[in-house]
Amino acid sequence: MKIWSTEHVFSYPWETVIKAAMRKYPNPMNTNVVGVDVLDRSLDTQGRLHSHRLLSTEWGLPGIVRAILGTTHTQTYVKEHSIVDPEEKKMELCSTNITLTNLISVDERLLYRPHPDNPEVNHILPPSLLSTVLTQEAIITVKGFYSDNCFPRYTSHTTGGFSESRILCSRKKHSVVLAESLPQQPVLSEAPQLGAHLAQAD
Amino acid sequence: MNSVGEACTDLKREYDQCFNRWFAEKFLKGDRSGDPCTETFRKYQGCVQKAIREKDIPIDGVDFMGPNKDKPET
Numbered sequence: 001m002k003i004w005s006t007e008h009v010f011s012y013p014w015e016t017v018i019k020a021a022m023r024k025y026p027n028p029m030n031t032n033v034v035g036v037d038v039l040d041r042s043l044d045t046q047g048r049l050h051s052h053r054l055l056s057t058e059w060g061l062p063g064i065v066r067a068i069l070g071t072t073h074t075q076t077y078v079k080e081h082s083i084v085d086p087e088e089k090k091m092e093l094c095s096t097n098i099t100l101t102n103l104i105s106v107d108e109r110l111l112y113r114p115h116p117d118n119p120e121v122n123h124i125l126p127p128s129l130l131s132t133v134l135t136q137e138a139i140i141t142v143k144g145f146y147s148d149n150c151f152p153r154y155t156s157h158t159t160g161g162f163s164e165s166r167i168l169c170s171r172k173k174h175s176v177v178l179a180e181s182l183p184q185q186p187v188l189s190e191a192p193q194l195g196a197h198l199a200q201a202d
Numbered sequence: 203m204n205s206v207g208e209a210c211t212d213l214k215r216e217y218d219q220c221f222n223r224w225f226a227e228k229f230l231k232g233d234r235s236g237d238p239c240t241e242t243f244r245k246y247q248g249c250v251q252k253a254i255r256e257k258d259i260p261i262d263g264v265d266f267m268g269p270n271k272d273k274p275e276t
Contacts, residue, residue, distance in 0.1 A: 015230050023222060026203045035206045037214065037250050039261065041221075041243070049229060054254070054261065056206045077206075077259055086230050098260050 005137040008191040012198050013130040014089045014114045020197035021091065021112065021190075025055075029193045034058045034075070049084040055095070076100055089114050105141040110134060110190060136190050207253025213246040 010017050025036045035056030042050055055078040080095040091112040097105065115131035205214040220239035228235065254261055 018230065019222075019226050022225060023218075033203075035204045037206050037210070038217070038221075038243075038246075039250070043234075047234065049225075054206060054250075054259070079261065084229075086232060098262075 003137065003139050005135070008134045008136070009115060010132045010134065010191070010194065010198065011128075012132060013127045014112065014132045016127070016198060017112055017132040017134075017194065018084060018091050020194050021093075023197055024193055027193050027197075029195070032057045046085070047087065049086075051080075051082045051084075053080045053082070054078070055080060078106075103142070106138060107140075108136070108138045110136050134190055205250060205253070206257065206259065207249055210246060210249035210253055213242075213249050217242045217246040 012020075025033050027033065033055055035054075037054045038051060039054055040050075040052040044050060057076050057078060076097060076099045078095050079098050080093060082091065082093040084091045091110075093110040094108070096107045112132055112134050115133050118130050203214075203218075205211045217239060220242050224238060227233075
């Protein structure tokens with residue numbers, strides 16, 4: 001199991017970031033997401049908006065990898081639950097994969113809040129001076145046959161804003177090939193994905 | 203962005219447009235007046251549920267009820 005976390009500050013007000021986050025896909029920085037559907041959406045008694053969504057992802061696994069995995073499917077699916085609290089100005093999003101679960105679990109949590117340095121509400125400032133903090137965390141667990149000798153190793157070099165995650169298995173040659181063919185970016189940094197949408201959100 | 207069910211993409215886009223407008227112009231501004239997207243969501247949901255069943259996508263523990271919590275027609 002490996003925990004990966006990052007924090008990013010957007011130089012936009014919280015409402016602008018949230019509007020962009022809700023419309024994040026399609027996204028040129030994450031073309032693996034090929035479908036998004038809302039499964040359920042409702043307000044709770046505290047006025048918070050809950051959304052349950054299904055994401056379809058296409059990782060383009062090589063044929064030999066699919067054969068080893070014993071699957072003919074090329075698409076994997078992720079379930080996502082988000083809660084938007086407009087009173088507290090907080091958006092929390094949790095997601096987990098619901099396919100390939102015998103092989104890997106990728107559990108991700110995002111939290112968007114106004115920057116603590118923003119002034120209090122009753123001090124009115126132009127939106128250009130307000131910021132939003134995103135905290136992104138992921139817990140990645142490689143399971144089953146590979147779990148004994150697999151260790152998630154994370155290099156956080158940022159190429160164009162991406163953080164790359166590599167899951168390496170040192171047990172057998174074919175294991176190494178398999179593991180490196182798994183999504184090498186199971187968790188993409190949120191920041192570059194929102195960048196394209198922030199300018200259009202308002 | 204497409205739907206998981208190819209046939210549902212148009213219904214999805216219609217719902218998304220309605221929702222995004224309500225979300226930005228009402229919800230985030232504290233307006234709790236009624237959800238104008240209920241009917242659009244119901245049609246969209248009917249299509250998506252069918253696609254999920256046909257593709258055998260392992261959705262567990264998620265209510266397939268729309269904003270009004272009415273049970274879907276079977």
